[in-house]
Amino acid sequence: MEVTPDAIVFWQWRFVTINATIVFTWVVMAILVVISWLATRNLSVGPDISRWQNLLETVVGYMRKQIREITQQDPDPYLPFLGTLFLFISVSNLLAIVPAYNPPTGSITTTGALAVCVFFAVPIFGIMQQGLRGYFQHYIKPTPIMFPFHVVSELSRTLALAVRLFGNIMSGTIIVGILISIVPLVVPLVMQALGLLIGQIQAYIFAVLATVYIASATRTTFGKSEAHSET
Amino acid sequence: MDMVSIIGLVSIVLAGATIAIGSVAPALGEARALAQALRSIAQQPDESNTITRTLFVGLAMIESTAIYCFVISIILIFANPFWNHVIEQAGK
Numbered sequence: 001m002e003v004t005p006d007a008i009v010f011w012q013w014r015f016v017t018i019n020a021t022i023v024f025t026w027v028v029m030a031i032l033v034v035i036s037w038l039a040t041r042n043l044s045v046g047p048d049i050s051r052w053q054n055l056l057e058t059v060v061g062y063m064r065k066q067i068r069e070i071t072q073q074d075p076d077p078y079l080p081f082l083g084t085l086f087l088f089i090s091v092s093n094l095l096a097i098v099p100a101y102n103p104p105t106g107s108i109t110t111t112g113a114l115a116v117c118v119f120f121a122v123p124i125f126g127i128m129q130q131g132l133r134g135y136f137q138h139y140i141k142p143t144p145i146m147f148p149f150h151v152v153s154e155l156s157r158t159l160a161l162a163v164r165l166f167g168n169i170m171s172g173t174i175i176v177g178i179l180i181s182i183v184p185l186v187v188p189l190v191m192q193a194l195g196l197l198i199g200q201i202q203a204y205i206f207a208v209l210a211t212v213y214i215a216s217a218t219r220t221t222f223g224k225s226e227a228h229s230e231t
Numbered sequence: 232m233d234m235v236s237i238i239g240l241v242s243i244v245l246a247g248a249t250i251a252i253g254s255v256a257p258a259l260g261e262a263r264a265l266a267q268a269l270r271s272i273a274q275q276p277d278e279s280n281t282i283t284r285t286l287f288v289g290l291a292m293i294e295s296t297a298i299y300c301f302v303i304s305i306i307l308i309f310a311n312p313f314w315n316h317v318i319e320q321a322g323k
Contacts, residue, residue, distance in 0.1 A: 070284075160295050167298035174305070205291040208284065 004170065005102035006109060021107040028092045028104065059087075070208065071215035077128070078214060081121055085114065086207035093169060093199025097192070103199070106169040108162065115162035118210045119154070126217035135217065161209060168202045234317050242311050246304035253300025260293045 005020035012018070039052035049057075063083045067075035089105055096103050104110045126135040139150045172195030179188040232240075268286040272279045306312075 069281075163302060164291065164295045164298055167295075167302045170305070171298075171301055201287065202291075205287060208288055209291070212288070 004107045005104065006107050008102065020102050021104045021110055024092070024095075024102055025104045025110065027101075028088060028095065031095075032087060032091060066208075067211055070211045071219070073215070073218065078125065078211070081117075082207050082211055082214075085117075085210060086203055089114070089165070089203035089206055090200060093203055094196065096172070096195060096199060103169050103173070105165055105199075105202075106173050108166045111162040111166040114165070114206070115158045118161060118213065119158045121210070122154070122213050122217045125214050129218040138217070157209075157213070161206065165202055165206055168198055172198060235314075235321070238311070238314050238317055242307045242314065246307040249300050249304045249307070254297050257293050257297040261290055264289055264293065 005024065008020035010018050010020065010023060035052070036056065039050070039056045042050075043053060044050070060079070060083065063086065064075045064079060067078055067082060071078065092103050092105050095101050123135060126138075129135075139147050172191070176188050176191050176195065179191055264286065268282055271282050275282075
């Protein structure tokens with residue numbers, strides 16, 4: 001039993017290592033790209049749309065609604081980044097029911113990379129919305145004494161994002177592995193079903209937390225015009 | 232006892248203690264949060280969407296402390312750096 005899929009090495013040449021994390025990340029990426037490409041190949045308008053287009057429209061529409069509710073802003077600038085995060089984590093956790101598949105989110109390298117993406121996306125979106133001056137001013141609010149606390153909170157929440165996703169998915173894999181060696185009948189199945197639920201909740205939570213962080217960096221003041229447009 | 236036995240003993244005992252103590256406090260906190268959220272939904276069923284979303288985010292925040300403890304106990308059992316160091320020293 002391996003703790004992380006990093007330890008399963010398929011192919012190695014000098015310092016270039018192809019391990020299970022990379023391979024299964026490629027698999028998830030390929031599945032997402034191929035399904036999106038097939039579904040958006042011939043889009044149509046009206047009541048007579050294909051099943052795959054219906055599925056993608058539901059997913060995208062629901063994500064737009066959620067982002068609009070949380071950020072109280074127009075969701076379109078944030079949808080590509082946040083939607084990709086959610087779909088990638090969700091599909092990579094969902095495929096855990098496939099035999100011989102190790103979720104790449106069960107490795108600290110994958111979750112760390114995703115958390116670093118969020119870490120850099122927050123100032124990028126903030127500067128895009130408010131300008132350099134407006135974004136960096138919130139570091140010294142309400143007083144300049146708060147500056148180190150703001151910096152520490154940004155670093156620690158990045159670490160928390162990475163370790164939370166990693167810990168939840170890895171614990172699911174390990175608990176099933178331990179149970180299979182103790183009671184191989186029925187009981188691991190229940191834990192695997194619970195693991196599927198936890199995987200979806202964690203994907204949702206990762207995306208919602210990224211949305212909340214980006215919203216807090218892009219929203220200047222409460223109760224301005226965009227807050228009223230919702231009601 | 233030699234070095235390897237001491238490190239093994241301390242690691243196993245501490246891994247169990249970490250996960251035991253570290254899961255009690257988040258469990259109490261999550262129970263309080265859940266009870267309060269259910270009460271709020273019973274009082275204001277129209278706001279259940281917002282309450283549920285905030286509840287999930289909050290539960291994830293609380294649960295991350297338990298996850299930290301779990302990760303540390305897993306490191307102590309499966310990937311103990313001191314254990315590996317001592318084994319390496321003994322091999323020389």
